[in-house]
Amino acid sequence: MERELARERTxxxxxxxxxxxxxxxxxxxxxxxxxxxxxxxxxxFWFTSPWTQLILTTPVLFWCGRDFFTGAVSAFRRHFADMNxxxxxxxxxxxxxxxxxxxxxxxLIAEGLPADVYYETVAVILTLVLLGRLLEARARGQTxxxxxxxxxxxxxxxxxxxxxxxxxxPVSMVVVGDLxxxxxxxxxxxxxxxxxxSSWVEESxxxxxxxxxxxxTGDAVIGASMNRSGSFTxxxxxxxxxxxxxxxxxxxxxxxxxxTQVQRLADQVVGWFVPVVIALAIAAFVVWFLxxxxxxxxxxxxxxVLVIACPCALGxxxxxxxxxxxxxxxxxxxxxxxxxxxETAGKLRTIVLDKTGTLTRGQPEVTDFARLAxxxxxxxxxxxxxxxxxxxxxxxxxxxxxxxxxxxxxGGALPALEGFEAVAGRGVQGLIAGQQVRVGxxxxxxxxxxxxxxxxxxxxxxxxAACSVAAVVVDGRIEACFGVADPLKSSSxxxxxxxRRLGLQVVMLSGDAKRTAEVVAAQVGIExxxxxxxxxxxxxxxxxxxxxxxxxxAMVGDGINDAPALAQADVGIAMGTGTDxxxxxxxxxxxxxxxxxxxxxxxxxxxxxxxxxxxxxxxFAYNVAGIPIAAGLLFPLTGWLLSPMIAGAAMAFSSVSVxxxxxxxxxxxxxxxxxxxx
Amino acid sequence: MQILAAAAPLWRxxxxxxxxxxLVAMVGLLxxxxxxxxxxxxxxxxxxxRQSEAGLQEITILVDGGYAPSRxxxxxxxxxxxxxxxxxxxxxxxxxxxxxxxxxxxxPLDATTSLELPPTKAGVYPFHCGMNMVRGVLEVx
Numbered sequence: 001m002e003r004e005l006a007r008e009r010t011x012x013x014x015x016x017x018x019x020x021x022x023x024x025x026x027x028x029x030x031x032x033x034x035x036x037x038x039x040x041x042x043x044x045f046w047f048t049s050p051w052t053q054l055i056l057t058t059p060v061l062f063w064c065g066r067d068f069f070t071g072a073v074s075a076f077r078r079h080f081a082d083m084n085x086x087x088x089x090x091x092x093x094x095x096x097x098x099x100x101x102x103x104x105x106x107x108l109i110a111e112g113l114p115a116d117v118y119y120e121t122v123a124v125i126l127t128l129v130l131l132g133r134l135l136e137a138r139a140r141g142q143t144x145x146x147x148x149x150x151x152x153x154x155x156x157x158x159x160x161x162x163x164x165x166x167x168x169x170p171v172s173m174v175v176v177g178d179l180x181x182x183x184x185x186x187x188x189x190x191x192x193x194x195x196x197x198s199s200w201v202e203e204s205x206x207x208x209x210x211x212x213x214x215x216x217t218g219d220a221v222i223g224a225s226m227n228r229s230g231s232f233t234x235x236x237x238x239x240x241x242x243x244x245x246x247x248x249x250x251x252x253x254x255x256x257x258x259x260t261q262v263q264r265l266a267d268q269v270v271g272w273f274v275p276v277v278i279a280l281a282i283a284a285f286v287v288w289f290l291x292x293x294x295x296x297x298x299x300x301x302x303x304x305v306l307v308i309a310c311p312c313a314l315g316x317x318x319x320x321x322x323x324x325x326x327x328x329x330x331x332x333x334x335x336x337x338x339x340x341x342x343e344t345a346g347k348l349r350t351i352v353l354d355k356t357g358t359l360t361r362g363q364p365e366v367t368d369f370a371r372l373a374x375x376x377x378x379x380x381x382x383x384x385x386x387x388x389x390x391x392x393x394x395x396x397x398x399x400x401x402x403x404x405x406x407x408x409x410x411g412g413a414l415p416a417l418e419g420f421e422a423v424a425g426r427g428v429q430g431l432i433a434g435q436q437v438r439v440g441x442x443x444x445x446x447x448x449x450x451x452x453x454x455x456x457x458x459x460x461x462x463x464x465a466a467c468s469v470a471a472v473v474v475d476g477r478i479e480a481c482f483g484v485a486d487p488l489k490s491s492s493x494x495x496x497x498x499x500r501r502l503g504l505q506v507v508m509l510s511g512d513a514k515r516t517a518e519v520v521a522a523q524v525g526i527e528x529x530x531x532x533x534x535x536x537x538x539x540x541x542x543x544x545x546x547x548x549x550x551x552x553x554a555m556v557g558d559g560i561n562d563a564p565a566l567a568q569a570d571v572g573i574a575m576g577t578g579t580d581x582x583x584x585x586x587x588x589x590x591x592x593x594x595x596x597x598x599x600x601x602x603x604x605x606x607x608x609x610x611x612x613x614x615x616x617x618x619x620f621a622y623n624v625a626g627i628p629i630a631a632g633l634l635f636p637l638t639g640w641l642l643s644p645m646i647a648g649a650a651m652a653f654s655s656v657s658v659x660x661x662x663x664x665x666x667x668x669x670x671x672x673x674x675x676x677x678x
Numbered sequence: 679m680q681i682l683a684a685a686a687p688l689w690r691x692x693x694x695x696x697x698x699x700x701l702v703a704m705v706g707l708l709x710x711x712x713x714x715x716x717x718x719x720x721x722x723x724x725x726x727x728r729q730s731e732a733g734l735q736e737i738t739i740l741v742d743g744g745y746a747p748s749r750x751x752x753x754x755x756x757x758x759x760x761x762x763x764x765x766x767x768x769x770x771x772x773x774x775x776x777x778x779x780x781x782x783x784x785x786p787l788d789a790t791t792s793l794e795l796p797p798t799k800a801g802v803y804p805f806h807c808g809m810n811m812v813r814g815v816l817e818v819x
Binding site: 072289 | 690691692693694699702703706707709710713714716717718719742743744745746748766767768769772775776777778780781782786787804806809810811812813
């Protein structure tokens with residue numbers, strides 16, 4: 001495909017060169033006619049003859065401009081009319097008229113008209129349109145540059161261990177389970193898990209995160225990222241189309257082949273555009289013939305209208321901007337799943353941020369463990385009971401408590417547990433050695449009718465420190481409290497500030513107690529908090545916001561637990577972990593866990609939509625203004641008569657300027673994202 | 679060069695016989711009507727895909743200045759395979775895009791490339807070339 005395009009471009013370049021040389025000769029040859037009689041002296045007579053011009057123009061038409069005619073004819077047979085139709089009809093008519101004048105000049109002279117030929121018009125139009133096509137092809141090649149660059153990230157070969165010996169093999173031959181060696185300064189060929197050694201790895205080309213990430217045994221590495229300092233061996237987990245890089249490329253491709261709502265309108269216009277232009281051109285001919293009775297003048301208006309119209313600019317207006325913007329997003333670790341996601345993201349009014357894993361690191365740690373004055377069990381027994389119960393739960397808080405309890409106990413077997421039960425959003429319970437043990441939120445115990453007055457001061461103090469509180473209750477008696485804190489990500493506060501600067505209302509959603517959630521929210525600068533929401537209710541919270549007319553609403557979450565809420569939101573934004581882009585349920589995926597990607601995505605969306613609006617406005621305005629001028633509407637007022645050559649030039653450069661404007665998006669720099677230095 | 683040539687020798691009024699003026703106007707109007715009908719009128723009702731044994735609906739589309747057929751009829755709720763055979767060298771046609779399916783397909787010259795689409799609800803799904811100039815329609819009914 002690449003080679004085919006390159007070959008075509010070479011041929012196009014050759015045609016432009018040949019056309020340009022011949023056109024200059026034709027123009028020089030036609031100079032005396034343009035300047036009027038009396039200027040013949042400096043050129044030999046034969047050179048200025050219409051026959052010479054005919055000989056010079058014919059190859060421009062039939063070799064350089066051949067594709068316009070073959071394209072127009074085959075499109076015509078299929079009831080299609082496009083760019084080729086307009087160019088072929090315009091230049092064909094001018095050529096045939098000139099040919100008639102060359103063969104039978106006496107017919108015009110008898111009518112009292114000068115026997116002028118318009119070969120130079122034909123040659124100039126074809127040369128300019130071909131040149132425009134060449135420039136456009138070059139510019140369009142640049143719009144898909146981002147994908148090409150992503151594909152080039154993967155190194156061609158990998159050093160695989162075979163029978164303990166490193167062997168260099170092509171990446172395509174690496175299979176899952178292979179052990180691959182990576183040396184400092186080398187690229188990691190495919191996805192896998194470090195099995196030996198450690199290093200710092202730069203993932204900026206995929207995640208947009210500029211800082212290298214430490215990798216040690218058990219850590220996941222992504223193919224195409226750059227190994228900095230150490231050497232290590234990793235076990236291959238994904239190859240080919242399953243790798244993160246391949247998935248990113250696929251997602252970007254999909255986004256680039258989808259379309260926005262605005263494009264639907266443009267598409268409808270493009271559908272009937274060319275036939276309408278042809279109708280207008282014929283109408284211009286008829287009207288001018290009726291007014292002036294001069295067929296040559298009428299023919300020039302006809303040709304001008306045909307060649308000035310540019311349906312291409314309309315067709316290209318949105319897709320080129322979408323191509324460049326989604327590619328630009330991918331460069332920064334922002335993956336848009338569709339053009340609609342790109343379109344809606346810029347219109348957002350409310351943005352809902354999930355607390356755990358989005359604003360915070362999602363790795364809670366126990367900060368406090370307090371036995372109550374009225375408790376009867378010793379600390380070690382309590383920790384053992386708690387660990388036995390919590391180790392069965394998958395809740396992140398439970399994991400933190402288990403880890404803490406085990407580290408305090410320093411080994412030793414945990415007591416046997418019977419009848420384990422998890423109560424969603426409340427806690428867990430079970431029987432250990434005949435005692436009923438519960439670990440959960442103070443609210444749960446209030447609901448169960450257990451007196452929690454004794455722990456209220458402690459709960460208040462912990463919640464004020466942004467800790468979640470878990471109480472331990474044995475046989476209906478409160479024994480101890482854990483304070484668990486989930487540290488904020490360093491990027492959270494700046495990202496929230498960035499979102500507010502963009503004029504969005506920021507809402508924090510959390511399953512935590514109201515007070516804890518409010519403290520966290522205050523730390524990052526969020527005023528509106530919806531707390532004590534159970535996971536299953538997150539989607540209905542989003543729906544309520546939408547019903548209250550606060551939409552479009554975006555939900556930012558981790559993509560796994562929040563899937564229903566992400567789907568309910570107008571734009572679902574999933575925070576990736578850097579190793580798993582399989583979270584394609586979202587409209588936008590941030591490959592890195594950096595929240596700064598959210599305002600950056602919104603800024604990119606706004607920039608892209610502004611660019612599309614500019615393109616569409618330009619394309620519409622150009623055609624709406626250009627066609628009447630070419631049809632001679634201004635002639636009675638101003639005496640302006642647009643030369644068909646100028647019409648051709650305007651047409652050639654209108655689509656080039658649309659594509660060039662879209663390419664300006666390549667310079668987009670989000671204000672809220674530290675960009676990779678590469 | 680006559681960039682904005684005002685009343686040069688070209689601008690000359692000639693008295694044409696009324697019959698000729700009427701004829702030109704008539705021919706012009708007929709031409710307008712005919713080309714609008716030719717390009718915009720509904721030409722044919724589209725071509726239905728044929729049913730293969732495996733429940734797959736198949737059709738081959740010739741890419742030559744346009745898509746032939748350009749209006750393809752398929753049944754709802756059944757997977758389909760569209761085979762594009764490209765013979766037109768224009769780079770514009772080197773890609774075909776199905777925006778509603780988020781699919782794009784590169785079409786090498788003088789070769790047949792197939793695209794499989796999942797079962798779909800009834801509706802009209804347009805597709806177009808890489809430059810969005812040449813178009814076709816997939817009618818699912």
